Amino acid sequence: MPALSDTALQKLFTEARTHNAWRDQPVTDATLHQLYDLLKWGPTAANSCPLRIVFVKSAAGKEKLRPCLSPGNVDKTMAAPVTAILAWDNAFYDQLPKLFPNNLDARNWYAGKEKSIYENAFRGSSMQGGYFILAARALGLDCGPMGGFNADKVNAAFFDGSSWRANFLCNIGYGDPSGVFPRNPRLDFAEACRID
Template identity: 65%
Template sequence: MQITTKQLFDDARTHNAWQDKAVADETLHRLYDLMKWGPTSANCGPARILFVKSPQAKARLLPCLSEGNRAKTAAAPVTAIIGMDLAFYEKLPQLFPHNPDARSWFEGQPEAIQATAFRNSSLQGGYFILAARALGLDCGPMSGFDAAAVDAAFWADTSVRTNFLCNLGYGDPAGLHPRGPRLAFDEACRIV
């Protein structure tokens, strides 16, 4: 499979409307198998993903969303809840074995835990979107939800908290808005 920058960036769009076409579980497995190779600090990999597909799970999710996100999420074949495991450091002996003290960098350090989990799960969320696009899926990442309600509905009694949501499927181009502008290099970057 030849993947191009057009597929990942130039022609890729944020979708709000979806074709009535299912996403196979095997595709979701492959998506994770691709995204997991993206780098994170100390290979900590704090992202945890719930793929919301069933009508029952969607019914639990929709009340947690802002009104403007409900219809498009109801229509999306899959909604991924990208979470961050605040106990990610417990996996460091497995994920970062060449430094046996890595777990101690975080244990009892709530600010370091929160910052590292949020930063790295956000990175992994970016890899998730690129992996989905590489597999021919369209994405609709979003905020606009009650994180505490999503946590209560899906992550209760766990150390995982919600970072963001991403609708997945095969987008309907008829639902696209005109492409929004982006900042020019000189507006966003400096070389020093």
């Protein structure tokens, strides 16, 4: 498979920015379906696919989310066309007979094993969250991922009585460049990597 063009790499990585302001342009449900249908192909351990997403679009949904947010995240989240609650499913292993049919015992690797459930669900949903951001950017959407929220409040408001748990939030839409901060530095290879 050939490498992506420089333009594609810029769109996904080097020129992509975290957005805090949004143009008044809706994100269609069809685009959200397309977004999921791209991100779902990213790899996870034993193809467990623990990510679950609530796309909060409605005024009522946004108001339910408002008290869960840190003060600095309220205005930009209320203004975003969509806020995705990226969560994991603590019962993800119930889908393994479908998702990992080459080993029908895979469900037993996790069932009843809280530490293994949490580690796989959190790690896998975090990886899928990265795929979510890249898929959104590939579709022309801008992203504003954030951790400034009360997970217990989100879980109570959106997942009460379910096995889903909030990982992080991501505002998505069509960004207004006026809300973009100057690019912060990143670590160089020698600071963050080694080759053994």
